[in-house]
Amino acid sequence: MLADSLELIHKLIVERSHMPSKRELNAAVLQGVSSDACVALADLISNPASGELDVSFQWAVTAAPPRVGRDRLEFPAESAPAITEMGHLLKENVHIEERVIYGFVSSLDREPDDDEGTVKVKALIGGRMRPVKMVLRGPDYHNAVESHDLKQRVVVAGTLDRAGNGSLYMSRVDFFRADDYLPMQANLGFDD
Incomplete structure (x- = not known):
C-alpha cells in the first residue's frame, strides 16, 4: 500500500x-x-x-x-x-531470493511463559492450499494471534523447506505481518 x-x-x-x-x-x-x-x-x-x-x-x-x-x-x-x-x-x-506466501493463520501453539510459538499458515502453494509451519517470536507471534482472531490474511517471507514427510515449513522467517489489503470473506475450511 x-x-x-x-x-x-x-x-x-x-x-x-x-x-x-x-x-x-x-x-x-x-x-x-x-x-x-x-x-x-x-x-x-x-x-x-x-x-x-x-x-x-x-x-x-x-x-x-x-x-x-x-x-x-x-x-x-x-x-x-x-x-x-x-x-x-x-x-x-537488492535481490530477493526468498519465498513470499500469502495465507491465513490456521493454528497457534505456545506455552504461557515462552517468547516464541509455533504458527501454521494455510497458503496457496503449488496450486493447492497447504499448511506451512513456522516458529515466530515476540511481536511476530502477537501479530499472528491478532491476524488469527481478526481472520486477516497474512504475508510471510522467508526460506520455505519441505520435510521428509512432505510437510512444508519456513526454516527462517524474515518478515511476517497482517496483509490489510484483502479481508477474509468467509471461513474457507482452514480450521484444523
Missing part, C-alpha cells in the same frame, strides 16, 4: 542521518517499497515549485483503516538526494 511505502521511506531516510543497511533495504522491498517509488518521490520533493512534500492520510469511515503509524508525513526538500540514492541502491543491490 502506498501509505506503508511512504511511511517506511520516511522512517529510513528522513528520520535518520545514514543510509539504510542492505538488510533494511531487503525488508523494505518485502514491505512494498520500490526503486521507482523512491525516484518518483524524490522527483516530487526536488521540484523547485514544491520545495517540501506534506502527505496526509484520511481513511473512509465505512471500513477499518489500514495500520499506518501516522496520519501525516513531511518530506523536506533536503531529503530528495538521499531518497534518490535509496532508489538507486534498491535497483542495483
